Amino acid sequence: MGIQKSIVLVTVDCLRADHVGFLGYECPTTPFLDSLAAESFVFPAAIVAGAPTYYSFPAILASRYPLALGRDALGLAPGEPTLASVLKQAGYATASFAAANAYISAQFGYEQGFDTFQDFLDDEPEPLASEKLNGATARGWASRLNRKLQQARPSLGPLGILYDELYFQYCQRKTPVPNSLDALRRFPAADVIVNEACQWTASVEGPFFLWLHLMDPHSPYYPTEKALALLGRCPVSPFRARYLNSYWNRSDLDPRRLARHRDQVIALYDAGIRWVDAQLARLIEMIRKAGRWENCIFAFTADHGEELLDHGGRYHPPSRLMEELIHVPLLLRVPGNAKRKAAQSPFSLLHFAPTLLDAAQAPIPSEFQGSSYWPQIQEGQSYDAVAISECVAGCTNPFRPENRLGPRVLSVREARYKLVLHFDPPAEHLYDLEADPGEHAPLAATSAKPVRRRLLEMAHAHLKRSIGQRDLVAHAQVRLRDLQLEWKNSAAKASAAPS
Numbered sequence: 412m413g414i415q416k417s418i419v420l421v422t423v424d425c426l427r428a429d430h431v432g433f434l435g436y437e438c439p440t441t442p443f444l445d446s447l448a449a450e451s452f453v454f455p456a457a458i459v460a461g462a463p464t465y466y467s468f469p470a471i472l473a474s475r476y477p478l479a480l481g482r483d484a485l486g487l488a489p490g491e492p493t494l495a496s497v498l499k500q501a502g503y504a505t506a507s508f509a510a511a512n513a514y515i516s517a518q519f520g521y522e523q524g525f526d527t528f529q530d531f532l533d534d535e536p537e538p539l540a541s542e543k544l545n546g547a548t549a550r551g552w553a554s555r556l557n558r559k560l561q562q563a564r565p566s567l568g569p570l571g572i573l574y575d576e577l578y579f580q581y582c583q584r585k586t587p588v589p590n591s592l593d594a595l596r597r598f599p600a601a602d603v604i605v606n607e608a609c610q611w612t613a614s615v616e617g618p619f620f621l622w623l624h625l626m627d628p629h630s631p632y633y634p635t636e637k638a639l640a641l642l643g644r645c646p647v648s649p650f651r652a653r654y655l656n657s658y659w660n661r662s663d664l665d666p667r668r669l670a671r672h673r674d675q676v677i678a679l680y681d682a683g684i685r686w687v688d689a690q691l692a693r694l695i696e697m698i699r700k701a702g703r704w705e706n707c708i709f710a711f712t713a714d715h716g717e718e719l720l721d722h723g724g725r726y727h728p729p730s731r732l733m734e735e736l737i738h739v740p741l742l743l744r745v746p747g748n749a750k751r752k753a754a755q756s757p758f759s760l761l762h763f764a765p766t767l768l769d770a771a772q773a774p775i776p777s778e779f780q781g782s783s784y785w786p787q788i789q790e791g792q793s794y795d796a797v798a799i800s801e802c803v804a805g806c807t808n809p810f811r812p813e814n815r816l817g818p819r820v821l822s823v824r825e826a827r828y829k830l831v832l833h834f835d836p837p838a839e840h841l842y843d844l845e846a847d848p849g850e851h852a853p854l855a856a857t858s859a860k861p862v863r864r865r866l867l868e869m870a871h872a873h874l875k876r877s878i879g880q881r882d883l884v885a886h887a888q889v890r891l892r893d894l895q896l897e898w899k900n901s902a903a904k905a906s907a908a909p910s
């Protein structure tokens with residue numbers, strides 16, 4: 412075995428595959444990553460094993476289907492082997508810097524295997540005023556008037572729509588506007604995370620594993636002003652940015668009306684991606700200057716996409732599995748390996764961790780459900796694979812324990828066909844992604860019967876494995892951790908409440 416290679420893994424929240432340059436996006440969101448793609452393996456069809464964040468990361472870090480421990484078990488199980496724990500055991504220095512996403516915090520077992528684990532959750536500000544703009548934030552007489560109007564709202568009939576509009580506009584104008592987009596931002600931007608990562612990387616000798624999770628394209632969309640400039644966009648005032656985010660967040664509007672501002676919202680989303688790209692350029696320049704880049708594996712992917720109205724939805728609910736939610740970018744740069752054309756077959760992120768460990772010549776835990784595709788990828792061979800993704804109907808984001816026991820939703824995706832299965836009420840939709848990449852019209856139930864049967868059989872085999880091979884001890888441990896957490900939270904609430 413040669414010298415151990417260091418590994419940098421970057422995951423970006425809400426990043427759709429079709430919004431990066433190296434997968435064909437026409438807007439220049441990722442010039443640096445595009446340049447890296449020339450020396451990397453680029454996966455044209457990387458598919459997450461579940462969405463959103465909490466159903467995606469068990470596969471990315473621990474090569475495990477999100478519902479394999481049961482629908483009531485969230486996060487990683489105590490002692491579950493992960494990329495971090497394997498590499499730490501192999502002698503790597505390990506660190507994680509994540510931009511304040513509670514679902515991948517220590518609460519859910521994600522600190523396991525990391526020497527340094529910084530989740531930035533203490534810095535998270537109170538929910539923003541902008542998110543309350545539909546609510547009663549006005550004071551005094553205006554508030555009293557508003558309460559009266561709110562009570563009268565159901566009896567207004569068609570006038571109610573006008574009322575909603577006027578009230579929204581009123582709140583927008585009445586609520587004080589901060590003087591920069593920075594003050595509106597909910598999560599630390601990529602530059603903050605990369606600063607920490609640079610400092611840590613400079614402080615370690617020997618091989619390291621660095622995992623960064625960046626939230627810049629996550630809603631609410633408040634990119635840095637510099638990122639807008641880098642994209643060649645006109646500046647967006649804090650008032651306008653807040654207006655767009657609040658408008659986009661309105662529950663009283665149908666997709667047709669939301670679509671009025673779609674392009675401007677996407678411009679903000681894209682600027683978040685542009686900032687990630689600029690900061691990764693800085694991180695890698697630093698690693699290069701330290702003379703460590705030629706011995707460093709770099710992997711870039713996302714935990715799920717974002718709907719952006721493709722099928723009427725806006726964000727990333729845990730109950731749908733359309734391509735805009737499950738198809739993510741994946742770029743893998745392994746020094747010493749010439750770029751080869753990647754197979755068109757879907758690559759499930761279930762296989763990501765074992766493939767990455769194999770590329771780094773590190774051992775692969777037997778507990779991993781996925782397997783390494785490194786031999787095929789390295790040789791540029793095609794492989795015939797399906798990607799299964801799962802989530803839960805009726806489950807919500809943010810996650811609420813009372814909603815997590817709904818029936819599963821499954822998708823089985825091949826290069827051309829994709830079957831989406833609902834169990835209650837039962838429904839199956841088969842799409843021909845070649846003829847209908849936007850998944851607008853499922854094939855008629857009478858057509859493509861052999862394909863349908865093949866994919867159904869795979870879905871059943873998956874379910875059988877998932878339920879039959881459940882690790883009951885891990886399940887119990889996760890449930891115990893959840894209960895302790897709930898108990899701690901309610902105890903904290905009780906002691907904080909005025910007596």
Ligand SMILES: [Zn+2]
Pocket residue numbers: 424425463464465714715
């Ligand atoms: Zn996420």
